[in-house]
Amino acid sequence: MFCRFCGAAGAHRFGKDRRHRQRYKCPHCSKVFLRRTNTVKSGSHLSDPQWEMALKLFATRAGMSAADLSRVLGINPKTAQKLNRIFRHVVQGLRPHSIPGVSEWDESMFSKQWVLGGVSRDSRQCLLECITDRREDTMCPRVLRAAGPEGLVFTDEHLGYNGLYRHMTVCHSREFVNSDARFVHTNTQEGIWGHCKTLSWHIYRGFPKASLPQFLSECMFRYNIRIYSTRVSVLSALLSRKTNSYLV
Numbered sequence: 001m002f003c004r005f006c007g008a009a010g011a012h013r014f015g016k017d018r019r020h021r022q023r024y025k026c027p028h029c030s031k032v033f034l035r036r037t038n039t040v041k042s043g044s045h046l047s048d049p050q051w052e053m054a055l056k057l058f059a060t061r062a063g064m065s066a067a068d069l070s071r072v073l074g075i076n077p078k079t080a081q082k083l084n085r086i087f088r089h090v091v092q093g094l095r096p097h098s099i100p101g102v103s104e105w106d107e108s109m110f111s112k113q114w115v116l117g118g119v120s121r122d123s124r125q126c127l128l129e130c131i132t133d134r135r136e137d138t139m140c141p142r143v144l145r146a147a148g149p150e151g152l153v154f155t156d157e158h159l160g161y162n163g164l165y166r167h168m169t170v171c172h173s174r175e176f177v178n179s180d181a182r183f184v185h186t187n188t189q190e191g192i193w194g195h196c197k198t199l200s201w202h203i204y205r206g207f208p209k210a211s212l213p214q215f216l217s218e219c220m221f222r223y224n225i226r227i228y229s230t231r232v233s234v235l236s237a238l239l240s241r242k243t244n245s246y247l248v
């Protein structure tokens, strides 16, 4: 048990608070705190089992909309919305910085906003980000930064990708797998669009444009961490991190 104020280890139990939650006292700074003090949960009136249930539902393959979450937990829909927002906010830090090796890139429209998506065939990690337009000077620097100078990039024949080196294309008006080189296709990335679009239609009734980056990080979180139990433990570790800012 680490101290939520100074980070020192070795805090010992120190009675209960009026909601019967375990209190701890730090031997170093002798401050008294709860398990949730100075984490994103501090100040929340929800109980630990409610937080855990909401966390587990967020880590499932499709997640749960705020309306459903409020019905399952028996809480206010606004509170459920806030919970989902906190989860989306904390998983934003997990987005990959680079997707090296062989990668597929494509762009798609979400709520009248272009999104550029890439997935590495080596690490199976995907990267989704909002872009203002599909011009070459918008897309190429982003692809190059993520794929790196050594990366081999597969795209469709959109002109916005013309500035890339180490680049192979598949003509989507004719075929979905390059008939001369069968390994050149963008079908993995098309599959990721499939995951995101169905989530957007069936769970959330469309991603709102203003918070699209947060919803994209939710998609990346589920895709990049394949195993449910890993997602649960990563998310609960992120929630019990010491933080000084109130998020939502």
Ligand SMILES: [Zn+2]
Pocket: 003, 004, 005, 006, 007, 008, 026, 027, 028, 029, 030, 031
């Ligand atoms: Zn301390």
